[in-house]
Each structure stands twice: as C-alpha cells, then as structure tokens.
Amino acid sequence: MTDERPAPSAPATPVQLRACLDALPAYTPGRAASDRADVTAYKISSNENPYPPLPSVLDVVRDAAGSMNRYPDMAVSGLTTALAARLAVPVQWLALGPGSVGVLGQLIAATCEAGDEVVFAWRSFEAYPILVTLAGAVPVQVPLTDADRHDLEAMAAAITPRTRVVLVCTPNNPTGTTVGDAELEAFLDRVPSDVLVVLDEAYLEFVTAPDSPDALAVLRSRPNVAVLRTFSKAYGLAGLRVGYAVAHEPVAEALRKAAIPFGVNSLAQAAAVASLEAVDELEVRVKELVAERERVVAALREQGWRLPDAQANFVWFGLGADTSAFAAACHEAGLTVRPYGHDGVRATIAEREANDRLIEVAGAFRARRSS
Numbered sequence: 333m334t335d336e337r338p339a340p341s342a343p344a345t346p347v348q349l350r351a352c353l354d355a356l357p358a359y360t361p362g363r364a365a366s367d368r369a370d371v372t373a374y375k376i377s378s379n380e381n382p383y384p385p386l387p388s389v390l391d392v393v394r395d396a397a398g399s400m401n402r403y404p405d406m407a408v409s410g411l412t413t414a415l416a417a418r419l420a421v422p423v424q425w426l427a428l429g430p431g432s433v434g435v436l437g438q439l440i441a442a443t444c445e446a447g448d449e450v451v452f453a454w455r456s457f458e459a460y461p462i463l464v465t466l467a468g469a470v471p472v473q474v475p476l477t478d479a480d481r482h483d484l485e486a487m488a489a490a491i492t493p494r495t496r497v498v499l500v501c502t503p504n505n506p507t508g509t510t511v512g513d514a515e516l517e518a519f520l521d522r523v524p525s526d527v528l529v530v531l532d533e534a535y536l537e538f539v540t541a542p543d544s545p546d547a548l549a550v551l552r553s554r555p556n557v558a559v560l561r562t563f564s565k566a567y568g569l570a571g572l573r574v575g576y577a578v579a580h581e582p583v584a585e586a587l588r589k590a591a592i593p594f595g596v597n598s599l600a601q602a603a604a605v606a607s608l609e610a611v612d613e614l615e616v617r618v619k620e621l622v623a624e625r626e627r628v629v630a631a632l633r634e635q636g637w638r639l640p641d642a643q644a645n646f647v648w649f650g651l652g653a654d655t656s657a658f659a660a661a662c663h664e665a666g667l668t669v670r671p672y673g674h675d676g677v678r679a680t681i682a683e684r685e686a687n688d689r690l691i692e693v694a695g696a697f698r699a700r701r702s703s
C-alpha cells in the first residue's frame with residue numbers, strides 16, 4: 333500500500349476536516365520499479381501474483397466489459413451462490429466487498445462506535461490502523477513476539493469493555509507467520525462472546541503449516557468469529573477488487589448493510605466466478621509459488637539469514653537499523669521491495685528470475701555487512 337517516505341503536506345484550507353485524519357499517513361504511491369536499463373525491473377513490494385490472468389478468466393472479463401454501461405448485480409448473486417457451494421456454507425453467511433480491505437471497512441463500520449477499541453498485532457497489515465482510525469475507533473496495537481508471531485496471550489489481555497473487534501492476521505502481513513490451531517482455540521476461549529474475532533486469511537492458499545487452523549470449522553462452532561478472504565493474492569485478481577467475509581448470519585447481514593451500494597463491480601464478479609471454476613489451474617500456480625518460497629527461504633538461511641517461518645507469498649527480513657540500506661541495495665539491483673521503518677523489509681515471491689536476484693542481493697548484502 334503506502335510507501336514510508338513523508339508526503340508533501342497539503343496546502344491550508346478553511347474547510348473543516350476531521351481531526352482523526354491527522355493521525356493517518358497521507359497516501360503516497362508505491363515506489364516505481366527501479367529504472368536500470370540493463371536489467372528487467374521487478375516490483376516485489378505488493379504481494380501480487382506474478383502470473384498473468386488465466387485465458388479463461390480473461391475471456392469472461394472481456395465479455396463482461398461489453399456491458400459496463402450497466403450497474404453490476406448489487407446482491408452479487410452469482411458469485412455468492414458459487415462461493416457458498418465451494419465453501420459449503422449458507423449464502424446468508426457471506427458478505428462481499430471491493431477487496432477484503434473493503435469488507436473490513438464494512439465490518440468496522442458495522443461494529444464500532446466512536447471511541448470503541450479494535451485490538452490487533454503490530455506489525456501487521458497497514459490497512460488496519462487506517463480503517464479503525466477513520467471509523468473514529470481506537471487502534472490497540474499489541475507487539476508481535478520475538479519470533480514475529482502474534483502474541484495471543486497479550487492480545488487477550490488487551491481486551492477491555494470498549495473492545496468490539498480483535499483482528500488476527502494469519503499468515504501475518506508482513507512477517508508471514510501463522511497462529512497455531514491450539515493457541516487460537518485457547519485464545520478464543522478467553523475472548524468475551526460479544527467481541528468479534530476476525531481471522532484475516534488473505535494468504536490462506538499459500539499455507540503449508542500442519543497446525544494451521546481450519547477457520548471455517550472454528551467459525552461454525554463460534555458465533556463471534558468471522559473469516560476474511562480475498563481474490564487478490566492466490567487468485568491473481570488484485571486489480572479487480574473483490575473479497576469476502578464468512579460469518580454467522582446476523583454478522584454477515586450487518587456487513588451487507590454496511591456495504592457501499594454496487595461496490596463489487598461486474599468485471600470482478602465475473603472474474604471471481606470464472607476463477608472458482610478454474611481453481612485446479614490456479615492451485616498449480618500456487619503450488620509453484622510455494623515451492624519457490626521454500627527454495628528462496630532455504631537459500632537465504634544457507635547464507636546465514638535468520639528468517640521467521642514464511643507461510644504466505646513473501647519473505648520477511650527483520651533488519652532493524654539496516655532496513656533502508658537493504659531496500660536501497662535491492663532497488664539498485666532492479667528490485668522494488670517494501671521497507672517498514674526500522675523494522676525490516678518484506679519481499680514478494682515472484683518470477684523465478686526476481687527470486688534468484690533477491691537471493692543474490694541478500695547474499696552480497698550479508699557478505700558486505702559481515703566483512
């Protein structure tokens with residue numbers, strides 16, 4: 333999403349703007365890929381799927397484009413029916429939106445009054461503090477453990493009578509770690525039944541950890557759990573904006589009420605349905621990305637990097653004070669990565685050549701630092 337360079341401050345205006353905006357970073361577009369003429373540049377800063385759209389999906393989108401003078405189906409009926417069948421849940425349990433970030437905005441709007449609290453780990457997904465703050469709610473950020481994992485004990489302890497929502501990002505963006513099923517159950521046992529726990533599974537399809545929770549099974553037995561998923565990452569539809577929540581009917585209905593009318597555009601609806609039909613082809617790509625992830629992680633560990641468990645389509649370098657130097661070295665080599673302050677760098681698993689170059693740059697960086 334946002335880059336961490338300071339944005340130019342906006343000119344003064346007599347218009348009254350909400351004070352909560354002062355707490356938000358101004359949006360600055362992501363840094364463009366480096367412009368070296370001698371190498372192919374790769375943008376590995378947004379966790380995008382490197383594969384081009386499937387031909388079958390592209391055909392459907394082309395057809396749908398012919399009706400773009402019409403509003404989309406406001407109820408998103410076709411996609412909702414297809415998803416309900418795929419997930420074996422009632423259609424009443426689904427709420428769709430423009431990306432799962434859009435659905436999360438609906439969720440905060442549906443649960444939080446001004447001053448209510450939303451607990452989440454930090455670092456985690458950068459959209460969380462933005463959506464919470466914009467709603468007039470209060471972000472409560474609980475530091476990750478030393479192993480870059482959610483500290484579910486501390487998150488449970490951070491719940492107060494003002495808490496309305498707890499966000500659990502698994503795998504966590506940007507560190508890539510998952511929560512275990514046993515620790516999640518123990519955590520959920522401690523959460524009051526009127527607090528909604530959201531499992532953000534944007535990267536679910538890339539997970540191989542055997543103790544990873546079965547979120548839909550957890551959801552079935554707990555009325556205060558919701559699951560967020562997206563077509564942006566494994567399904568490669570980031571540019572079309574479609575994601576969804578699965579929740580018990582009263583919660584899902586509230587999310588549908590909080591939606592911006594016609595928020596899921598007709599191309600996105602058509603592409604998502606076609607993608608569900610092509611799920612076998614998409615799974616082959618996901619498997620290849622996971623194999624690449626394992627190859628990259630093994631090579632980096634061989635170089636001496638200590639990396640957290642990588643369960644999504646990216647790796648996390650906990651670089652501390654070396655963060656910007658490493659990002660600059662990547663940029664110099666034609667790789668745009670995502671630096672986070674003085675915490676570290678996230679790099680997306682992408683085309684094989686990009687992955688090879690990441691290994692090369694990381695190896696040279698370590699060699700320079702230790703010499």
Ligand SMILES: *Cc1c(COP(=O)(O)O)cnc(C)c1O
Nearest residue numbers: 431432433457505534562564575
């Ligand atoms: C990418 C991502 C999403 C999904 O975003 P979309 O709005 O669906 O594109 C949600 N949560 C996390 C943690 C992510 O990294």
